[in-house]
Amino acid sequence: MKLALRLGLSFLYLSVACVWAQEQSSAAESSCSSTLVASVPSRPTVSNSTDTTQCGVVELEYGWERQWVSPGVHQNDLSGGLRLGLTPNLDFHWASADFLSMVDPTGARSGFGDTWLGLKYRFLRQTDHAPSLGVFYVAKVPSADDKNGMGTGRVDHAISFLASKDIGRVHIDFNVTQLLAGCQATDGFDHNTGLALSSSIPLTKRLGLVTEGYGYTSLNRDKPAFASTTVGFTYQVQRRLILDSGIDIGVTSDAPQTRVFAGITYAIGNAYSWLRPNK
Numbered sequence: 001m002k003l004a005l006r007l008g009l010s011f012l013y014l015s016v017a018c019v020w021a022q023e024q025s026s027a028a029e030s031s032c033s034s035t036l037v038a039s040v041p042s043r044p045t046v047s048n049s050t051d052t053t054q055c056g057v058v059e060l061e062y063g064w065e066r067q068w069v070s071p072g073v074h075q076n077d078l079s080g081g082l083r084l085g086l087t088p089n090l091d092f093h094w095a096s097a098d099f100l101s102m103v104d105p106t107g108a109r110s111g112f113g114d115t116w117l118g119l120k121y122r123f124l125r126q127t128d129h130a131p132s133l134g135v136f137y138v139a140k141v142p143s144a145d146d147k148n149g150m151g152t153g154r155v156d157h158a159i160s161f162l163a164s165k166d167i168g169r170v171h172i173d174f175n176v177t178q179l180l181a182g183c184q185a186t187d188g189f190d191h192n193t194g195l196a197l198s199s200s201i202p203l204t205k206r207l208g209l210v211t212e213g214y215g216y217t218s219l220n221r222d223k224p225a226f227a228s229t230t231v232g233f234t235y236q237v238q239r240r241l242i243l244d245s246g247i248d249i250g251v252t253s254d255a256p257q258t259r260v261f262a263g264i265t266y267a268i269g270n271a272y273s274w275l276r277p278n279k
Contacts, residue, residue: 032056033056033270037057037270038054038239038267039239039241039242039266040052040053040267041061041242041265042061042265043061043063043244044063044232044234044244044261044263045198045212045230045232046175046194046198046212047162047197047214048136048175049162049164049173050120050131050133050134050163050164050173051132052088052121052122053085053091054267055085055272056085056271056272056273057085057268057269057271058082058084058268058269059083059267059268060081060082060264060265060266060267060268061081061082061263061266062263063079063262063263064076064077064263065077065260066259067248068256068257069256069257070257072103072104075101075102077097077101077113078097079096079098080095080098080263081094090119090121090122091120092117092118092119093116093117093118093119094115094116094117095115095116095118097112097113097144098112098113099113100113100144102150111148111150112144112145113144114140114151116141117139118139119136120134120162121136122134123135126165126166131165132163132165134162134164135160136159136175137158137160138158139156140156140182142182154182156179156180157189158177158179158180160177160194161175161176162175163175169202172199173199177195177196178193179216190219191219192216192217192223193217194214196212197213198211198212199211200234205236206235207234208233208234208236209231210230210232211230211231212229212230213228213229214228215228215251215255225254226250226251226252226254227251227252227255228248228251231246231247232244232245232261233246241265241266241267242264242265243263244261244262245263246260247261248260248261
């Protein structure tokens with residue numbers, strides 16, 4: 001497990017170093033220390049857009065959800081994290097389930113969840129006839145209490161290939177994700193593939209509608225394949241602050257039954273501007 005974690009963190013470090021070296025000149029040209037700060041939310045969908053956090057900007061996102069997994073089994077989750085735009089096409093992600101509360105036939109329990117670290121890189125911007133393309137790698141640091149059933153206690157890796165396109169007023173995101181989940185029984189990895197397709201459209205100047213369909217193939221005999229659908233809304237309070245809420249409903253019999261959620265995304269400010277000497 002320690003070796004897998006080291007490999008994952010080494011990948012993150014090398015990716016940052018390589019991409020940063022390639023984009024130093026373009027980053028300078030793209031006003032990475034701009035004082036015009038705007039939020040680029042990744043909530044509330046499972047899929048990720050190729051759009052990265054604005055260069056230099058630190059972005060906070062937090063959300064609460066309640067999920068009814070099956071009859072007699074439900075959980076509450078308060079999670080969030082930070083994102084930093086490293087260059088115009090690369091951002092760093094840190095996310096954690098800060099509080100989990102689970103209820104099943106064995107009783108109720110609560111505690112901290114796992115932590116995820118990742119990098120998203122957009123290597124092609126969209127044109128009139130082609131989508132933007134990107135890749136997103138994340139590694140799970142097992143910070144949850146696996147003895148209490150809050151996590152697996154194993155390192156996971158996931159890599160997603162991203163495509164995004166604006167078609168008129170509609171924004172489309174499509175993801176293909178390969179998950180490697182640490183397996184305690186074999187001391188190796190189980191793996192499956194996820195697909196997600198989401199769309200968002202503005203209903204008014206501030207209010208937007210989000211829809212999504214997503215699913216995963218079977219991970220192992222305890223976690224079969226499933227598919228779910230999401231309907232949600234976003235509301236832009238201001239350029240930096242966006243609220244979201246919605247409902248997720250399982251389509252297949254093995255999917256979690258229902259999930260309701262609400263969250264917030266806030267662009268705190270530009271870290272590069274803070275570090276720039278005052279003239």
